[in-house]
Amino acid sequence: MRLREIGEFGLIGRISSRVADGAGVRIGIGDDAAATEPTPGRWLLVTSDMLLEGIHFDLAFTDPYRLGRKSLAVNLSDVAAMGGEPRHFLLSLAVPTGVTVEFLDRFTEGMLDLAREHGVTLIGGDTCRSSNGLVISVTLHGEQVPELVVRRGGARPGDHVFVTGTVGDSALGLELLRRGERRGWAVDRHLDPTPRVRAGLALAGARLPSAMIDVSDGLAADLGHILDLSGVGARLKLDLLPLSPSFRELAPQMTPNPSLLSLTGGEDYELLFTVPADRSEEVAPLLVETGCAATLIGEITDGRGLAVVGPDGREIPVTCGGYNHFAVA
Amino acid sequence: MRLREIGEFGLIGRISSRVADGAGVRIGIGDDAAATEPTPGRWLLVTSDMLLEGIHFDLAFTDPYRLGRKSLAVNLSDVAAMGGEPRHFLLSLAVPTGVTVEFLDRFTEGMLDLAREHGVTLIGGDTCRSSNGLVISVTLHGEQVPELVVRRGGARPGDHVFVTGTVGDSALGLELLRRGERRGWAVDRHLDPTPRVRAGLALAGARLPSAMIDVSDGLAADLGHILDLSGVGARLKLDLLPLSPSFRELAPQMTPNPSLLSLTGGEDYELLFTVPADRSEEVAPLLVETGCAATLIGEITDGRGLAVVGPDGREIPVTCGGYNHFAVA
Structure with a gap:
């Protein structure tokens, strides 16, 4: 099944149906913005990485499941390098219309499996069409008390x-x-x-x-x-x-x-x-x-x-x- | 001057040199992640929008200054629709190597001018090369006390x-x-x-x-x-x-x-x-x-x-x- 058959809201629905409730999430996917409740006394740590087909990954080399994992992993690594505890993330995807729904399902599955392993929750993002390859942008929030941030x-x-x-x-x-x-x-x-x-x-x-x-x-x-x-x-x-x-x-x-x-x-x-x-x-x-x-x-x-x-x-x-x-x- | 002459770190330096200190920013551009101090008692509001050349904008129609403003404006609008106060944002840019430094300077100027009008501060993001057009991804943080979020x-x-x-x-x-x-x-x-x-x-x-x-x-x-x-x-x-x-x-x-x-x-x-x-x-x-x-x-x-x-x-x-x-x- 091709993406154009389910449309943007179909894709968002498919992703959000797999997202479990997360600690600290007050408003998840589906409003103008997501809302989370920061832990008192902690700093918010924020990092963002963009991955482009043909630059950062080659679909001849990777499969969608591992691509989903890696797209989140590179951000988890940034929060780890600050000594932070990862909490919530946003996923923005620009998708060529020819991409299959099965591909995106596997991509999401990989990303959400790694998210579960680290107790982080998808809270929002953006989806749109791309005329030139897949673009993945992930923003991750972590937390840490100020005196432990490295x-x-x-x-x-x-x-x-x-x-x-x-x-x-x-x-x-x-x-x-x-x-x-x-x-x-x-x-x-x-x-x-x-x-x-x-x-x-x-x-x-x-x-x-x-x-x-x-x-x-x-x-x-x-x-x-x-x-x-x-x-x-x-x-x-x-x-x-x-x-x-x-x-x-x-x-x-x-x-x-x-x-x-x-x-x-x-x-x-x-x-x-x-x-x-x-x-x-x-x-x-x-x-x-x-x-x-x-x-x-x-x-x-x-x-x-x-x-x-x-x-x-x-x-x-x-x-x-x-x-x-x-x-x- | 072409982007390849100044490189990724040159671009980051050019952008970050224009960013003033912002309220609540504890670690800005230049570490593995940025850090902000949330205002006690407020929820964090988060929104992300991705804009692709050829899909969301046409460089024959717009100029870089207004493109920079609009890339932030669409996110400010999302936080406004929650009744939130915008605070900090991240900018991820994938740039074709042929783009001039002057273009990116004007883009940054437009974005940072609008940021200043609304008291929001750029705290981080990502830059990379694109082989297929400019890609702009902005993530904006806002805040509001829970009982006023709409x-x-x-x-x-x-x-x-x-x-x-x-x-x-x-x-x-x-x-x-x-x-x-x-x-x-x-x-x-x-x-x-x-x-x-x-x-x-x-x-x-x-x-x-x-x-x-x-x-x-x-x-x-x-x-x-x-x-x-x-x-x-x-x-x-x-x-x-x-x-x-x-x-x-x-x-x-x-x-x-x-x-x-x-x-x-x-x-x-x-x-x-x-x-x-x-x-x-x-x-x-x-x-x-x-x-x-x-x-x-x-x-x-x-x-x-x-x-x-x-x-x-x-x-x-x-x-x-x-x-x-x-x-x-």
Whole structure:
């Protein structure tokens, strides 16, 4: 069944019928605006990400279910990086008329399944027609008491640098997809990343991180944001970067420089954070129950810029420059 | 200068350098998420609208300054229709690489000028490249104490139906633009609509409206939403509809049925609301200082559906069906 047969209000009805009541929601889908009741004493955390077909995703690579999950996951990851608790979100969709209702049902199912896993509720958004590919825009609200919110600018010389999970998998997965692969760990990491919401909350709750960001542009670029805003430098040891067994096996077949891929590959959606050295040992036990470990990969220096030290002790030149969305491919 | 020369971070920097500090903003542009401090005792009102080039706007018709204003205005109108006070917003932009920096500067200027007029602050968003036209997604936050929030579902039989300003101008303006006209009242109303924020706040503050919505899909369709959600009907008198002098002059040259255009034409962004009959006389004096009048156009009935009565006393068949974004043109 094609979308034009059910129309805009049919689509909204199909989505809203699957949305359960959520805590704090006073007016949900169906009025001029949604209304929520903020928790007294907490700040509202807000983030928004837009995903375009042909730029951020390729329908030849992903399926609608995982696309729905990822569209919400990238926003959950931003709230996690602030140490926040995600609460409510809005979904705006521009849909080509030829898209099937089944596609949108699966997309919604994926998104709402991930929402349920994190206790967040869809409260509104917008739908319209697109003449040029699917456009997905999600705005997510989270909350946190002011004193636990973690920013990017608080890293201090001597702090230890940690990253959760493993890095480079998503970039490797994308390269594998381009070469025709459709399965496996790295591909899954690219198409269905795991936002580290529980880890972010646990770290913030213990007031451990002096600064935190999620790895979306790539480890080096995102660490660069922390360094710029904190006015500090960092020294990383390349052989400390946490790499998955799949990455160790497959990356050398894909690129002559796998280390560089793990440093610059984007979209891992891991948490990158700094911790005062004297509290560094608290990280591991704190994360045990969150289902993801963190690895110490270097330390903050009082210089400027990022220094990456190779296994031979020599410094490797790395640029901190983030992914430029407007560069011509 | 082309966008690719300044890059994503250059664009973000250019926008954020123009944003002044705003009340309630704790973390603005530049971290993983923005943070605001909700006003105790108030609900958060949230609305999101996405505008696509080729669907919602035509760059042959509009200029970037007015496009920036309208992208925010449509969201301000939604918060106005809840009786809310707009506070903060996020802007997500997908930009074709060929777009000039000057275009984006003017777009930002228009948006931020309207923001200033209403005391709202840009706090975040997203930017990326588009391979198929400009995409604009705005999410706006407003606030209001729970007892003053106005919903769509509260209309009761006997209530009077009002609409602010004049209707049909925007649809007329679009038709004039299509015929090559670039100036005049109706064209301005289409390209730079006035969100009725002050009127919405004044009405809500006096607890006058039993139901309220903004006219985006067309008067008949939007009244239809109030009727559906309130479980009531309505009778409108066609010759009571407020029409501008421009509409009265030009609409008959454009269409054999100008009345139908005023009933079904969308995007006027006026407030359509119902008021208990015994308080109907309070509307006019209340709105004097808001700069827009409201006109009594009919009443709520205990039937179902919308009846429109012509000048001869006979009923005119009108469908309440809203604009179907997925219908094939």
